[in-house]
Amino acid sequence: MIKTITKEVFYYNMKNIVVGAGIGGLSIAALLAKKGQQVTVIEKNSTPGGRARLYSEKGFKFDMGPSWYLMPDIFEDYFKELEIKVTDIYNLVRIDPSYRIFFEDGSKVDVYASLEDNIKLFDELEPEGGEKLKKYLEKAEKHYKIAKEDLLYRDYNRLLNLIDGRLLLNGLRLPIFGDIDSFIQGIFSSDKAKRILEYSIGFVGGSPKNTPSIYYIMNHVDFKLGVWYPIEGIWKVIEQLYEICLKNGVEFKFNEAVEKINVKGVAHSVDTDIQHYISDNIIVTADYAYSELNLLDEENRSYDKSYWDSKLFAPTALVIYIGLNKKLTKLLHHNLYLAGDWNLDFETLYDPDTPSWPNEVSYYVNITSKTDPTVAPKGKETIFILIPLPSGIKDTYENREKWYQQIVSHLEKLADEKIIGYEEVKTIFGPEDFKRDYNAYNGTSLGLVHTLNQSAIFRPSHLSKKVKNLYYTGQYTHPGIGLPLVLISSQILVDRLIKKT
């Protein structure tokens, strides 16, 4: 039967190659397949998920990268496009207390799901702290809504969108200029209040001094929208996306690395280490900098090496996975240790000249078994520790062991329990692994940080500037880093692809 030819039907059955099966690759593949297109996803690793892969050993299940499920509204919006309700595919629970922060002076605070409890907390931190927090969060909520509607979902590849009056007007109402450090310091006087509100900047890979003040909306995200956890871990989201892709006919090629993107006037085909694939569209979700510099001939690159060298990348990281054969009662699901000299910590991270182990080390500890009995054998804990490190740091077996001993013996003090000697699983994932496993440019854990000139229109484009039918999605593109933002990036690109006819 011949249907009315709408733009979407016209576009039906095009062939798409997606490079990479991280959340970027899975989310774009699912949307395209839902629209009736043929999709083949090529992934160099053996499983889907990319940085959000699952690692399991001896009954312990670790999310290898992301552990904070934030912005549940964005996940809902994404799955709605697939006509799926989040509640039908995974079980979300709100974490309360949201997290525990340990300070260098030995004190600790818990941030709660309830606003009233957090108001009490801030009253203890500084005079009228609670009232200030309340007003600050009210404003952050208003600005989050504006930013979500007018900035996050905006397709900056369209000129018309750039000169849209509403954007300009609303843009002017947002605190875009100035850094978040000065912004928060202008409101809160206590060092602890400031740090509690600033740590979340780590989610977008930056430091408080290089991140625009508008990112204070992240405080609305964690204080008001809440910190959530899908039972079985972030992996459950990846697994469900993968299943949806399979159900909609997406073909997956694992253990196959794309080595070349061929251009014949337009994007034409890819060569992997195994096969040659011809396609109508090629969508790259692998590390943007790596892909442009290694998979394309020079004349086909939108950005040359000097472009990438001029950019600010998120640091690399050391990630420790421990399957512990006992429980730790003094730690929560999410725990942060914030070191003494906050600024020194960030300075070392972003100093490319002397990549060394920071003098002041802040770190994050996630224990999913506090909430979820499915991720660890009974009576045991699944522990994930994340330490940001400067790119270029010497990552050797000896260094890793030294770093491990330093961090884990420090953690033993916070936990008031021995950990070393009780590990059933002990695995360290370092800067060299980021390069080897994900082709991460200089081992970056998160790609381009969200400075003002690396946000929105200034992020690398979804559309190749040189090659027709070559596209990009994932954390390098607008809106940026983190699972929910990558979902939006794929929504923007699919919308663009469908409308392109």
Ligand SMILES: Cc1cc2nc3c(=O)[nH]c(=O)nc-3n(C[C@H](O)[C@H](O)[C@H](O)COP(=O)(O)OP(=O)(O)OC[C@H]3O[C@@H](n4cnc5c(N)ncnc54)[C@H](O)[C@@H]3O)c2cc1C
């Ligand atoms: C340690 C860590 C903690 C994080 N914590 C959080 C968090 O708590 N919450 C949150 O929301 N976000 C978090 N993030 C960020 C989030 O994980 C990323 O922004 C997101 O997963 C990026 O998805 P992506 O698809 O863009 O990239 P990737 O996940 O890197 O996917 C790209 C894929 O491309 C593949 N690939 C590369 N080269 C090739 C090639 N030549 N051929 C074929 N395949 C190739 C890679 O193997 C990879 O699978 C964290 C990230 C890390 C590393």
